[in-house]
Amino acid sequence: MTCLLKKAFLFVLCGVVILMAMHLAFLDNQAHADSRGCERIRWGFLASGYRTICDGPRLPDGSWMRERREWTPAGYVPGYCSYYTCRGGYNRAESTQSWQTYPVTDATIVPGEPGHLPAGSIDIH
Numbered sequence: 001m002t003c004l005l006k007k008a009f010l011f012v013l014c015g016v017v018i019l020m021a022m023h024l025a026f027l028d029n030q031a032h033a034d035s036r037g038c039e040r041i042r043w044g045f046l047a048s049g050y051r052t053i054c055d056g057p058r059l060p061d062g063s064w065m066r067e068r069r070e071w072t073p074a075g076y077v078p079g080y081c082s083y084y085t086c087r088g089g090y091n092r093a094e095s096t097q098s099w100q101t102y103p104v105t106d107a108t109i110v111p112g113e114p115g116h117l118p119a120g121s122i123d124i125h
Contacts, residue, residue, distance in 0.1 A: 037117030
């Protein structure tokens, strides 16, 4: 019985540590939110998802860090009917297809992506 209590305690302790780490990451992200500029556009097959790009402040050498996320929002996917049968729809959870962070300069901007997004800008297309 003592072994079972130790395992339960460790399980709860691990859960608390994970929640604390997630909370600290959230607070860190909120602290940097004002120093970033972001753009969100429709993206992917039939524009079914989004591409969000957020830029950090320019560094002394003129470069900046860019975070690029391609994702599909949560939502309801409707059903369809064929000649003989109908299928119901379903709820889809939010999913991330790609999430990258990389350094950028004015000379190395990826074609199709915007230039530096100034702090505090939020551009949604």
